[in-house]
Amino acid sequence: MTLDQARQAYEASVFGGDPTGLPAAARGLDAIEAQLCLERGKLIHAAFLNERGDEDPAELALFERARELWAALGDPRGEGEATFWAGCFHQVVRDDDATARPLFERARELSQSAGDRLMLSYTLRHLGFSEHLAGRLDAARAYFEESSALRRALGFDAGVAANLVGLAYIAAEQGxxxxxxxxxxEAGELAAAVGAHGIARLIAQARLELAQDPSTSNS
Incomplete structure (x- = not known):
């Protein structure tokens, strides 16, 4: 559905006397709104990661709106992605893993049902952070490794490199x-190969922190 198609459905109903296209047009606009909400929320999240300033309450509202719309549309892929990002807001922005964890669990279920392996890799990564925060290092390692296997299969090398940073912290904490x-x-090689300069900075930070204190956690 495009905006032009929605306009055409309006005109077909008002001028042509054929209202049959209105419900589909409305659903199409809901899908467009959901995607816009998701992408706006992600931009706000990216700005937070860059600046580490105060939270923008619009971020969560956007993710929740996208989640609501996709659930009403019966779209598990979209609902899973929006649910993940709502969880990410709670875990990363608010440091509230207790609220984030069930959202990640739900996002995992939805992503699996939709066959969305990329989003599944994100949910597994952040479930790994959740386990890491709780001090359950073996479980955290398993989640990161499962996420990395999916990302390798998808050719998402920057994402693999990001996961390897988490696995390095876990390895250090496990002696x-x-x-x-x-x-x-390995993370450095992957990041350099794909020009993932943001991940390269995380790798440099990890090298410094682990040289100073091997028990430092990045989650």
Whole structure:
């Protein structure tokens, strides 16, 4: 559905006397609104990550609106993505993992049902952060490794590199400094190959922090 198609449905009803296209046009506009809400929320989230300033309450409202619209449309892929981002807001912006965790669990269910492997990799990554925050390092490692396997299969090398940073912190905390260093080396190679400069900065930060204090956590 496009805006032109919605306009055509209006004109067909008002001028042509054929209202049959109105329900589909309304659903199409709901889908457009949901996608716009999601993308606006993600832009706000990216700005927060860049500046680490105060939260923008519009971010959560946008994700929740997208979630509501996609649920009403019966679209598990869209609902799963919006649910993940709502969880990400709580975990990353508000440091509220207790609220974020069930959202990630629900996003995982929806992404699996929709066959959305990319979004599933995101939910598994953040479930890994949740386990890491709780001190359950083996479980955290398993989530990061499962997410990384999906990302490797999808050719999402920047995402693999990001996960390897998390795995390096876990390795260091588990008393495996050699594995931590090797993991960061692989992450650096992947990030350089795809021009993931933001991830490269995280890798440099991890090297510095782990050299100073191997028990430092990035989650």
């Amino acid at each position: 495996r400094p050699g594995d931590a260093a090797a993991t960061l080396d």
